[in-house]
Amino acid sequence: MFFSAFFFYLITPLFLSHTRAPYCLPNSPCFPLQKELQKLNASVDGRLIKAELYGKACYKGSYDEEECRRLAGVKTDFHWRDGLAAGLMHTNWEQDNQNRGCPIPDLPSDGTSPVPVDGKCELGGMSSYVVNASSVEDIQKAVKFAAKYNLRFRVKNTGHCYTGRSSGKGSFSVWTRHMNDAKFEKGWKACSGDQKQNVISAGPGVNVEELYAFAGKNGVVAHGGFTATVGAAGGFVLGGGTGPMGAILGMAVDTFKAVNTMIGQIGCKDRIAYKELVSRMVDLQIPLREKGQMGTWSASGVDLGVAILSVKPFTSAEQASNPNDTIEMFKPALAAPGCTPLVQANQIPTWNDVYQRVLWPIIQGVGPVGVNIAILSRLISYDLIHDQERLARVKAFIVDLPPDAPFLWQNAVGEATHKISPDATAIHPDWRNAFAFMDVAYQGPWQGVTAHQTATAQAILNNATAVFGTTAYYNENWKLEENFRVTNWGRHYERLLGIKKEVDPRGLFACRDCVGSEIWGF
Numbered sequence: 001m002f003f004s005a006f007f008f009y010l011i012t013p014l015f016l017s018h019t020r021a022p023y024c025l026p027n028s029p030c031f032p033l034q035k036e037l038q039k040l041n042a043s044v045d046g047r048l049i050k051a052e053l054y055g056k057a058c059y060k061g062s063y064d065e066e067e068c069r070r071l072a073g074v075k076t077d078f079h080w081r082d083g084l085a086a087g088l089m090h091t092n093w094e095q096d097n098q099n100r101g102c103p104i105p106d107l108p109s110d111g112t113s114p115v116p117v118d119g120k121c122e123l124g125g126m127s128s129y130v131v132n133a134s135s136v137e138d139i140q141k142a143v144k145f146a147a148k149y150n151l152r153f154r155v156k157n158t159g160h161c162y163t164g165r166s167s168g169k170g171s172f173s174v175w176t177r178h179m180n181d182a183k184f185e186k187g188w189k190a191c192s193g194d195q196k197q198n199v200i201s202a203g204p205g206v207n208v209e210e211l212y213a214f215a216g217k218n219g220v221v222a223h224g225g226f227t228a229t230v231g232a233a234g235g236f237v238l239g240g241g242t243g244p245m246g247a248i249l250g251m252a253v254d255t256f257k258a259v260n261t262m263i264g265q266i267g268c269k270d271r272i273a274y275k276e277l278v279s280r281m282v283d284l285q286i287p288l289r290e291k292g293q294m295g296t297w298s299a300s301g302v303d304l305g306v307a308i309l310s311v312k313p314f315t316s317a318e319q320a321s322n323p324n325d326t327i328e329m330f331k332p333a334l335a336a337p338g339c340t341p342l343v344q345a346n347q348i349p350t351w352n353d354v355y356q357r358v359l360w361p362i363i364q365g366v367g368p369v370g371v372n373i374a375i376l377s378r379l380i381s382y383d384l385i386h387d388q389e390r391l392a393r394v395k396a397f398i399v400d401l402p403p404d405a406p407f408l409w410q411n412a413v414g415e416a417t418h419k420i421s422p423d424a425t426a427i428h429p430d431w432r433n434a435f436a437f438m439d440v441a442y443q444g445p446w447q448g449v450t451a452h453q454t455a456t457a458q459a460i461l462n463n464a465t466a467v468f469g470t471t472a473y474y475n476e477n478w479k480l481e482e483n484f485r486v487t488n489w490g491r492h493y494e495r496l497l498g499i500k501k502e503v504d505p506r507g508l509f510a511c512r513d514c515v516g517s518e519i520w521g522f
Contacts, residue, residue, distance in 0.1 A: 264343025
């Protein structure tokens with residue numbers, strides 16, 4: 001059996017006074033002088049970056065028709081956004097609370113250039129200065145510099161962040177994306193134990209697509225998220241870290257010899273048929289799990305249908321069943337009256353092949369970047385999944401969502417997660433009783449978050465709390481929670497806050513809705 005471990009580049013805590021002044025921001029008298037910035041830049045071999053207004057070519061006063069058309073065409077491309085030092089995958093976090101920023105307009109349907117934006121182009125919520133770290137020493141220098149001048153400090157990997165934790169108006173950040181080395185280490189042993197294991201040592205800039213590929217080359221399977229934009233060794237792990245194999249891997253890895261997949265869509269002729277289809281999909285979740293099926297499914301009121309992405313891994317070739325057996329398992333949903341299914345089943349030899357050939361092409365189409373989006377999440381407990389009265393409310397919640405707010409059911413946790421004590425790690429204890437979790441996405445206009453978007457998201461969140469409870473997935477939750485401490489950590493919060501006060505008494509490592517942000521701000 002193989003296990004995966006992520007080695008983080010640790011930074012010695014700065015034991016300083018508990019008192020602190022407000023963060024020092026650019027254009028303030030306390031902000032480092034140009035000569036100090038130049039000195040830091042020299043110490044990190046010229047990798048201090050002053051953030052650019054990458055969308056300025058689309059604004060009056062600096063308008064460039066050809067460049068604006070190019071930007072509008074690439075703004076939703078993951079690889080392009082991945083290379084932006086201060087940019088993020090979702091543009092609402094590039095703007096501040098007053099929607100000030102420099103978002104790129106949408107590309108007109110006829111392919112012409114967007115008209116010049118009549119507004120001010122400014123950094124908004126993006127970092128002002130970024131250290132493009134290439135070594136542990138670069139990170140240490142950035143942290144010490146931020147501590148010395150009491151800067152608003154952020155850490156960014158890929159910029160995949162639904163919560164705005166890797167950005168902040170006027171912030172000074174360290175960018176780890178290019179520290180993407182990985183090693184396969186045989187016979188590794190933890191400092192506190194004698195057991196030897198084979199592990200993957202992944203740098204802080206590795207994303208899950210790279211992790212899966214590296215693991216595949218070494219004949220193992222690594223645990224990661226669904227989307228390639230997820231940084232494998234950053235907030236993913238800190239937030240609990242779950243993904244397609246979560247129900248059987250928990251937080252570890254195993255070796256698979258084959259994976260059966262089924263992808264498809266079921267479209268319905270009207271809302272009555274759609275309601276019945278959703279009911280059947282919810283009712284199928286327990287029998288599917290009992291037969292080893294994992295993956296996700298989504299429901300859309302616009303399309304009046306569901307999309308299914310199901311996977312079933314096998315640890316030996318002898319165990320592998322006919323992939324068409326998966327279609328048979330979904331038969332109750334596929335036979336929903338008034339609905340038309342279109343599905344395809346396959347057997348693929350390795351998990352990395354599954355990800356590259358099946359999952360990632362689909363996710364790219366349904367999980368866009370370069371957009372303004374609010375993500376809300378809730379855990380689906382075992383208590384709920386076995387309670388028919390509460391399940392009826394779940395079905396109604398899905399069907400009654402605004403048509404343009406798609407629902408996503410993620411079978412990414414379960415059996416393996418329950419084998420660990422609720423108090424063994426910092427994640428919310430409710431994860432140890434989670435059958436699955438759900439997300440709802442609500443997208444707003446490119447110009448920024450609107451009052452309508454916020455009000456709609458708040459109404460959805462209130463309904464979700466009434467149906468599912470208060471516990472959310474820390475990594476996939478917007479800024480509207482009534483009590484983020486209870487929602488994200490439950491009874492673990494006070495202990496975490498005590499640790500935070502001890503190792504980071506000045507609140508240097510701060511972010512939105514993070515441990516201690518109610519004290520130090522963000």
